[in-house]
Amino acid sequence: MIYPRVALIGLGLIASSMYWAMKRAGEAGHVTGYARSQETRDTARRIGLCDQVFDSLQETVRDADLVVLAVPVGAMGAVARDIAPHLKPGCTVTDVGSVKRQVIEDVGPHLPEGVHFVPAHPLAGTEHSGPESGFATLFDNRWCLLVPPEGSDADAVERLGRFWRALGSNIDVMDPDHHDLVLAVTSHCPHLIAYTMVGVADDLRRVTDSEVIKYSAAGFRDFTRIAASDPTMWRDVFLSNKDATLEILGRFTEELFALQRAIRTGDGEQLHAYFTRTRAIRRGILEAGQDTSAPDFGRVKVER
Ligand SMILES: NC(=O)c1ccc[n+]([C@@H]2O[C@H](COP(=O)([O-])OP(=O)(O)OC[C@H]3O[C@@H](n4cnc5c(N)ncnc54)[C@H](O)[C@@H]3O)[C@@H](O)[C@H]2O)c1
Numbered sequence: 001m002i003y004p005r006v007a008l009i010g011l012g013l014i015a016s017s018m019y020w021a022m023k024r025a026g027e028a029g030h031v032t033g034y035a036r037s038q039e040t041r042d043t044a045r046r047i048g049l050c051d052q053v054f055d056s057l058q059e060t061v062r063d064a065d066l067v068v069l070a071v072p073v074g075a076m077g078a079v080a081r082d083i084a085p086h087l088k089p090g091c092t093v094t095d096v097g098s099v100k101r102q103v104i105e106d107v108g109p110h111l112p113e114g115v116h117f118v119p120a121h122p123l124a125g126t127e128h129s130g131p132e133s134g135f136a137t138l139f140d141n142r143w144c145l146l147v148p149p150e151g152s153d154a155d156a157v158e159r160l161g162r163f164w165r166a167l168g169s170n171i172d173v174m175d176p177d178h179h180d181l182v183l184a185v186t187s188h189c190p191h192l193i194a195y196t197m198v199g200v201a202d203d204l205r206r207v208t209d210s211e212v213i214k215y216s217a218a219g220f221r222d223f224t225r226i227a228a229s230d231p232t233m234w235r236d237v238f239l240s241n242k243d244a245t246l247e248i249l250g251r252f253t254e255e256l257f258a259l260q261r262a263i264r265t266g267d268g269e270q271l272h273a274y275f276t277r278t279r280a281i282r283r284g285i286l287e288a289g290q291d292t293s294a295p296d297f298g299r300v301k302v303e304r
């Protein structure tokens with residue numbers, strides 16, 4: 001058992017998937033759980049999510065060897081402050097937040113000496129949220145990035161890496177600022193663009209009546225899937241990764257204007273060259289063996 005006792009804080013998509021993946025791997029020694037709302041705690045108890053669900057944060061983390069913060073990034077700091085006096089000396093605290101620099105700044109200062117803090121980010125998810133949305137295979141063959149602050153204990157980092165490998169992930173270590181920039185390109189801005197496109201379609205609804213829904217083509221459907229993601233989680237992501245998101249959006253709008261101009265001036269050559277370049281990116285991802293099937297995870301019934 002890599003961690004005999006694990007505490008999960010925030011029983012949503014990621015924490016519940018971790019629980020089922022731990023069970024599958026034989027890594028669920030004793031798992032405690034806490035969620036803020038009574039309704040979520042009741043659901044967790046009903047579906048057997050965690051060995052014990054507590055009504056207080058303090059009881060949940062007491063004796064835990066690994067504490068996982070799986071709440072929206074804007075809530076990490078307050079949770080860290082509340083659990084800090086109750087942590088077992090020598091334990092590891094980790095998080096699964098989509099943004100790393102802000103979480104390190106919010107959580108780190110609250111943790112007592114002798115507690116190891118190893119931030120992490122599993123690059124896997126769906127548009128679904130809540131305790132019933134998780135499944136054991138979510139992390140299979142997906143990256144989990146470990147983002148240890150400077151001076152982190154090497155053994156604690158190595159141990160968390162082993163844990164995520166047992167849950168099915170591939171591991172890489174990354175610097176927090178680099179992480180936030182990369183994720184702004186690969187995840188955060190694409191989400192914002194999807195939210196925007198679906199918002200535009202919604203604004204046009206009055207003009208097009210229900211045709212937007214009726215004739216929804218595959219490209220737009222994919223946007224609606226992404227745009228159905230949890231509003232609290234994504235509000236927090238953009239507020240916490242402000243600089244990198246704004247940097248990438250600046251570049252995005254420059255490119256968009258260039259393409260807009262090519263369409264207006266009838267510059268087919270420019271459009272064709274651009275689309276040829278971007279097509280190669282997708283082929284590169286497939287050749288690298290990356291699993292691109294994530295969008296289907298939310299639609300299929302999966303075994304817990
Ligand atoms: N959904 C994804 O695709 C995905 C992927 C990787 C990482 N993440 C990150 O994982 C974290 C959890 O996301 P999720 O998708 O599991 O979300 P979720 O909405 O499914 O679950 C979040 C849980 O946190 C609880 N919560 C919210 N505020 C709280 C607070 N102040 N105190 C205690 N509990 C609180 C909610 O009630 C819920 O149980 C987020 O930080 C997110 O950025 C999400």
Ligand SMILES: O=C(O)C(=O)C[C@]1(C(=O)O)C=C[C@@H](O)C=C1
Binds near residue numbers: 124127186
């Ligand atoms: O597949 C999805 O639904 C996701 O959006 C998952 C996704 C992503 O952008 O890839 C979303 C946020 C994360 O922090 C990690 C993964």
